């Protein structure tokens with residue numbers, strides 16, 4: 001206690017000395033390194049030096065003109081200076097306005113900056129967790145990231161590396177309806193040399209921190225930043241690693257000149273390694289909300305002890321089972337090496353650093369950076385247009401979505417505003433439609449400042465006064481609609497002239513009476529004529545325009561309806577299902593000759609289905625397909641076979657194997673499906689080959705959830721609904737490195753009509769072990785029969801065992817007995833080696849038992865199964881995640897995750913080698 005007190009006193013006196021220094025420099029805003037440090041919500045004109053970094057901070061008052069300052073509550077304020085920077089003492093909240101922006105200037109255009117926004121709620125509003133908020137951050141007009149402040153007491157940080165195109169940068173907070181009041185605690189800008197992070201080369205692409213971790217320190221709360229890192233990056237400890245071994249040195253770890261990352265020695269001096277013979281693994285998930293984003297990973301490595309001649313640390317780096325870095329790699333003694341590169345196109349990025357056979361030491365990793373690439377190519381609207389339109393908004397009190405930049409981002413384009421987006425210059429406002437907005441009073445002169453305006457529609461308002469002369473001065477104005485207002489006076493000659501010359505389409509109908517009635521006597525006749533002349537010109541012009549547009553539309557419509565360009569599968573009534581659209585094929589009719597070509601004369605058989613042999617083929621564009629032929633001996637008739645084909649055309653879902661096309665050519669008939677590269681779930685669970693790693697619990701859960709969603713879709717979303725009738729692990733196919741799962745062979749399904757009956761009583765083609773026991777008494781199948789079969793699938797997933805065990809015991813009976821005694825360990829597949837969240841496994845086991853109840857009425861519906869599986873997946877992921885200790889919620893949702901792997905020998909599945917932007921720094 002007393003020791004702490006004395007430290008604080010010492011700090012305080014230093015602080016007082018530095019304060020005067022800060023006040024002098026507050027105007028200049030940046031210290032000598034060009035750092036700009038803004039404490040949001042602190043009183044105007046105030047400034048101080050932070051006691052941890054010794055960097056000067058200033059109030060945000062000069063950078064923002066909206067929002068309300070708050071202090072965080074007393075109980076949270078106690079943490080400040082002890083645990084957290086003073087920055088977090090206060091904040092600015094934005095209860096009004098959809099988008100509020102900080103404008104930070106002056107900056108040097110074309111400079112690379114690290115921009116960091118920080119957030120600590122600290123119960124400033126007395127609402128506790130009820131006051132938490134989710135909102136978006138924008139960098140200028142570009143989306144940066146979503147901020148989800150999910151804890152009152154943990155700070156949240158968002159960081160982006162970007163090239164600033166102008167002499168200022170805007171950081172905007174964009175609220176989301178019903179998700180709380182946006183707020184911000186601090187804004188920090190750190191210029192970076194051009195040589196750092198060269199993947200960010202210009203302002204069109206930036207990168208946001210997904211995670212930046214220091215590995216190996218024994219203090220999990222350690223934060224390394226300025227001055228240890230001269231660029232003031234924040235390095236948090238990747239903590240709670242399961243069995244990684246920390247190692248460290250006190251010797252300095254250097255980096256070469258022109259190093260792309262300049263990892264600070266303090267970070268590189270500690271590292272994590274693993275036990276001999278093990279590989280070092282970590283992974284992260286793509287953002288749930290946008291799986292298309294690219295990531296950039298940097299793996300920092302340096303040898304910390306001098307190795308003797310008989311020792312060697314050589315490793316290979318794999319990503320999602322493919323070799324990521326092309327050569328075996330040895331970290332250098334006390335020199336920072338980094339392997340970095342873009343990683344894309346997956347939903348989970350799983351890295352593995354493996355020792356090579358001749359390595360005597362296990363792999364090591366000193367630090368890790370993961371970034372998400374953020375496109376930032378959009379530019380802000382022309383400044384003159386912005387101030388004019390803001391004035392117009394205020395004058396007419398326009399209540400639309402008119403907040404922030406009028407033209408950008410394009411998704412937030414203001415209602416009624418149209419813009420021209422040029423490549424080399426700022427967007428301009430080119431059209432303004434304020435028709436029927438209840439505008440009253442006169443036409444504002446501010447319109448004359450919108451100098452790029454081409455189309456102005458003020459029709460059907462209650463505008464009064466004279467039609468102003470200045471409208472004729474707008475150089476590009478081509479269409480002016482003033483119909484249905486209450487103008488009086490005459491139409492300005494200049495406007496009439498432009499209209500008569502054909503340069504302007506002028507519409508002023510329904511103003512005529514008011515204009516003529518209110519005419520001063522002397523000009524009445526003249527203006528009436530003017531109006532009529534204008535009216536006639538307008539009518540003729542409008543007619544011409546209408547005819548031209550109508551012709552164009554008709555032509556367009558015709559092309560759209562042309563059967564030759566229309567997909568044949570247009571009949572699916574549920575195609576608007578968000579999930580259903582991603583993998584759409586046109587159902588195509590193949591000739592037998594074509595099938596022969598695409599399968600290279602039925603060269604490669606990949607299995608045997610209910611109808612006959614299945615062959616691998618490639619479409620003209622190289623897309624692999626599975627061709628299911630109908631064999632002569634097949635019990636199913638040709639017509640039945642093709643009826644199924646037509647039936648399937650309308651079924652499209654992310655988790656159902658897609659029908660690409662079919663063939664009926666004389667004797668021959670076949671169905672062509674999308675090809676699933678990873679085989680089926682049954683093989684994955686049973687086969688134990690060296691190149692086939694056992695599925696993790698997480699993978700099993702994902703596969704189960706995917707297939708449950710496919711079945712749910714068949715049951716509920718298809719019209720008429722379908723019963724699969726042959727749900728089994730062999731009918732769950734897997735694709736790609738993520739093992740995306742899809743249900744296959746629902747070709748056996750028969751449509752059943754919900755209105756008449758909830759079951760079908762036709763011939764069953766089920767599989768022993770999976771068949772609903774009720775069927776033996778009722779000879780009827782319903783959706784609940786699929787639920788039963790799916791319950792068996794879940795039991796296989798948990799246990800890794802087949803439905804009929806070798807000792808001829810049914811899996812349900814076997815599992816029920818053990819689970820009834822609370823004995824889950826003896827049930828769970830040994831191949832998972834205990835690596836799962838117990839609650840998650842219990843939940844699935846329990847769900848499987850409910851699905852396999854004897855009485856179908858007691859089984860859940862597929863929709864319920866989906867919900868339960870999602871919860872299980874959350875349990876598992878909640879358990880696996882590791883958070884940085886500084887924020888509690890990580891940076892963004894960038895939660896690194898780490899685990900130790902199985903023996904390193906189970907490694908080399910060949911896979912896609914990713915594009916590397918750079919390898920280890922060359923010397």
Ligand SMILES: *[C@@H]1O[C@H](CO)[C@@H](O)[C@H](O)[C@H]1NC(C)=O
Nearest residue numbers: 041043068069070071072090
């Ligand atoms: C925050 O606290 C400081 C002193 O602790 C006080 O001067 C300031 O007015 C407070 N700000 C607000 C917005 O209450």
Ligand SMILES: *[C@@H]1O[C@H](CO)[C@@H](O)[C@H](O)[C@H]1NC(C)=O
Nearest residue numbers: 134146147148149150179889
């Ligand atoms: C915010 O995070 C919390 C907890 O991490 C989560 O439950 C919630 O769904 C998130 N909200 C949004 C809108 O993403």
Ligand SMILES: *[C@@H]1O[C@H](CO)[C@@H](O)[C@H](O)[C@H]1NC(C)=O
Nearest residue numbers: 198199200201202203204205
């Ligand atoms: C920005 O850099 C990328 C490559 O890093 C390049 O393809 C692109 O053309 C550049 N854009 C501009 C506007 O210079």
Ligand SMILES: *[C@@H]1O[C@H](CO)[C@@H](O)[C@H](O)[C@H]1NC(C)=O
Nearest residue numbers: 216217218219247248249270
């Ligand atoms: C370095 O390792 C030693 C021994 O394992 C440990 O006592 C020490 O705390 C470590 N230092 C750091 C900075 O992690």
Ligand SMILES: *[C@@H]1O[C@H](CO)[C@@H](O)[C@H](O)[C@H]1NC(C)=O
Nearest residue numbers: 306307308309310311312360
């Ligand atoms: C090298 O170091 C290892 C471990 O420190 C030791 O076991 C081995 O004997 C050393 N070999 C030589 C040749 O010095």
Ligand SMILES: *[C@@H]1O[C@H](CO)[C@@H](O)[C@H](O)[C@H]1NC(C)=O
Nearest residue numbers: 312314327328356357358359
């Ligand atoms: C170690 O083995 C790798 C192949 O696994 C080989 O490329 C490398 O040259 C070997 N290194 C040494 C020092 O033997």
Ligand SMILES: *[C@@H]1O[C@H](CO)[C@@H](O)[C@H](O)[C@H]1NC(C)=O
Nearest residue numbers: 384386387388391446448449
């Ligand atoms: C409109 O343009 C004039 C002349 O260029 C300028 O003085 C005025 O400030 C502008 N008004 C607004 C609101 O931008």
